[in-house]
Amino acid sequence: MENPQLNQHGELRHLLSIEGLPAGIVRHILDTAESFVAVAEREVKKVPLLRGKAIFNLFFENSTRTRTTFEIAAKRLSADVVNLNIGASSQSKGETLLDTVDNLAAMQADMFIVRHGQSGASHLIARHVAPHIHVINAGDGRHAHPTQGLLDMFTIRRYKQDFTRLRVAIVGDVLHSRVARSEIHALNVLGVPEIRVIAPKTLLPAEVEQMGVHVYHDMIKGLKDVDAVIMLRLQNERMRGALLPSAHEYYKYYGFTKDKLAHAKPDAIVMHPGPMNRGIEIESGVADGGQSVILPQVTFGIAVRMAVMSILAGS
Amino acid sequence: MQLPDAEQLVNQLIAQLRPLAGPGTGLVGIRSGGAWLAERMHSALGLTTPLGTLDISFYRDDFSRIGLHPAVEPSNIPFEVDGCSIILVDDVLYTGRTVRAAMNELFDYGRPASIHLAVLVDRGGRELPIAAQSVGARLALLPEQNIQLNQDSSGRFSLSLHRVEEN
Numbered sequence: 001m002e003n004p005q006l007n008q009h010g011e012l013r014h015l016l017s018i019e020g021l022p023a024g025i026v027r028h029i030l031d032t033a034e035s036f037v038a039v040a041e042r043e044v045k046k047v048p049l050l051r052g053k054a055i056f057n058l059f060f061e062n063s064t065r066t067r068t069t070f071e072i073a074a075k076r077l078s079a080d081v082v083n084l085n086i087g088a089s090s091q092s093k094g095e096t097l098l099d100t101v102d103n104l105a106a107m108q109a110d111m112f113i114v115r116h117g118q119s120g121a122s123h124l125i126a127r128h129v130a131p132h133i134h135v136i137n138a139g140d141g142r143h144a145h146p147t148q149g150l151l152d153m154f155t156i157r158r159y160k161q162d163f164t165r166l167r168v169a170i171v172g173d174v175l176h177s178r179v180a181r182s183e184i185h186a187l188n189v190l191g192v193p194e195i196r197v198i199a200p201k202t203l204l205p206a207e208v209e210q211m212g213v214h215v216y217h218d219m220i221k222g223l224k225d226v227d228a229v230i231m232l233r234l235q236n237e238r239m240r241g242a243l244l245p246s247a248h249e250y251y252k253y254y255g256f257t258k259d260k261l262a263h264a265k266p267d268a269i270v271m272h273p274g275p276m277n278r279g280i281e282i283e284s285g286v287a288d289g290g291q292s293v294i295l296p297q298v299t300f301g302i303a304v305r306m307a308v309m310s311i312l313a314g315s
Numbered sequence: 316m317q318l319p320d321a322e323q324l325v326n327q328l329i330a331q332l333r334p335l336a337g338p339g340t341g342l343v344g345i346r347s348g349g350a351w352l353a354e355r356m357h358s359a360l361g362l363t364t365p366l367g368t369l370d371i372s373f374y375r376d377d378f379s380r381i382g383l384h385p386a387v388e389p390s391n392i393p394f395e396v397d398g399c400s401i402i403l404v405d406d407v408l409y410t411g412r413t414v415r416a417a418m419n420e421l422f423d424y425g426r427p428a429s430i431h432l433a434v435l436v437d438r439g440g441r442e443l444p445i446a447a448q449s450v451g452a453r454l455a456l457l458p459e460q461n462i463q464l465n466q467d468s469s470g471r472f473s474l475s476l477h478r479v480e481e482n
Binding site for chain 2: 011028031032034035037038039042043044046047048049310311313314315
C-alpha cells in the first residue's frame with residue numbers, strides 16, 4: 001500500500017506516524033536535529049530556512065508544552081506561526097474539520113501541525129490538502145505522537161549512543177498512550193533489541209506483544225538491568241474509571257521510586273514526556289535526580305521539531 | 316587540462332596568510348573541503364584560537380528548490396566572533412553563493428571585526444559581488460566542469476576534474 005507520508009521520490013512529505021517509516025528517514029531526522037541543537041547554543045538561535053513560510057498550529061485538544069515547542073521551532077526556522085485553538089472557535093460554531101483546513105489553506109498555509117482527540121485526524125487532513133502543504137501529527141487520539149517518539153529517541157542516542165545494545169522499559173498507562181505507541185515503533189525501527197512494557201493488565205492494549213515488546217506486570221523485575229526508563233503520564237481521568245483501584249495503590253506498585261530505580265543499570269536514564277504527576281507515577285527524588293533527563297528532553301524536542309519541519313518543507 | 320598540485324597550492328596559500336595570523340585571528344573552514352584545508356592551515360600557522368567549521372546547509376539559497384542537504388553536520392565556532400578578525404577558508408570559489416551563506420551564518424554568531432576570504436581555487440563564474448583576498452590558483456573552467464578537492468587517508472590533498480551530472 002502507498003505510504004501517505006512519503007512522496008513519489010520516497011522523501012518525507014508528512015509526518016503522521018513512525019510506523020512504516022524507513023529507518024534511514026528516522027536517522028536523517030535525528031542527525032539533522034544534532035545540527036539544530038548547535039544552533040540553539042548560539043547568540044542568534046534562528047536560521048533563515050523557512051523564511052516566508054506560514055505554519056499553522058491547529059490544536060483541537062489542549063496542550064501547552066507541545067504547542068509551545070512547535071511554535072519555538074517554527075520561529076527559530078524564521079517561519080511565521082499562527083496558533084489556533086480550534087476547540088474554542090469554528091468547531092463550536094459547527095464548521096467541519098476539512099472546511100476549517102480549506103479556509104486556512106486559502107490563507108496560504110504551508111504547513112499544519114495538528115493535535116486532535118480523534119485517531120486518524122491528521123491522516124484525514126494530509127490526504128485532503130494540496131500537494132505543497134505539509135502536515136505534522138502532534139498527537140491524534142490514542143494513535144500516535146511521532147515527534148515525541150523521535151525526541152525520545154534523540155535523547156536516548158545522546159546519552160547511550162548505540163541503539164543496538166540497549167534494553168529500554170516503558171512504564172505506565174500504555175493502553176491510552178499515543179506516546180508509548182510512537183516510542184515502541186521508533187525503538188523497533190532503530191533496532192533496539194529489548195523493549196519492555198511495564199503496566200497492570202488493565203492499562204495494556206490487547207495483544208501488545210504483537211508490537212515486539214516484552215510485558216512485565218512486576219515493575220522491579222521489569223526494570224532489572226535496563227539502560228533507559230520511559231515513564232508515561234497517568235491520566236487522572238483514568239483513575240475515576242474501573243481501570244485502577246486507587247492512586248495510592250498504583251503508586252505502590254508502579255510509582256517510580258528511588259528504590260525501584262536501583263534495579264535498573266546504575267547509569268540508566270530516566271525520561272518522561274510530561275506533564276508529570278509527582279507522587280502518582282514518579283517520585284520527586286527520581287524526577288529531579290541525577291539520572292533524570294526530563295528537562296533535556298524538552299530542549300531536544302525543539303531541535304527535533306526543527307529537523308522535521310525543515311525536512312518536510314524541503315521535500 | 317593539467318591541474319595544479321594541490322599540496323603546492325596549500326603551501327602557497329599558507330605563506331600568503333602568514334602575515335595575517337595573530338593571537339586574535341580566528342580561522343573558519345566551510346565544510347567539507349574548506350574545513351580540511353583550514354585544519355591544515357590552523358596547525359601550519361600555529362594559531363591559538365581554536366579552529367571553527369561551518370556547515371552552511373541552513374543558509375543555502377536553493378533550499379526551496381532542492382530541499383535540505385541529506386547530510387547536515389553541526390557548525391562549530393568555538394571562539395567569540397564579536398570583534399574577531401576571521402579568515403574564512405573554502406576549497407573552490409565559483410558562484411559566490413556558498414560564501415554569501417557562510418557570511419550570513421557567521422553574523423548569527425556575532426559581529427566580526429573583519430572577514431578575509433582564502434580559497435584554494437578561484438574558477439571564475441561569479442553570480443554575486445564576492446571576491447577572495449587570498450587565492451591559491453585561478454583556473455578558467457567550463458560550466459559543465461566540476462573541480463573537486465580530495466584528501467587521501469594520509470591527509471594529502473589533490474584536485475580532480477569531473478563532468479557535471481545532468482539532472
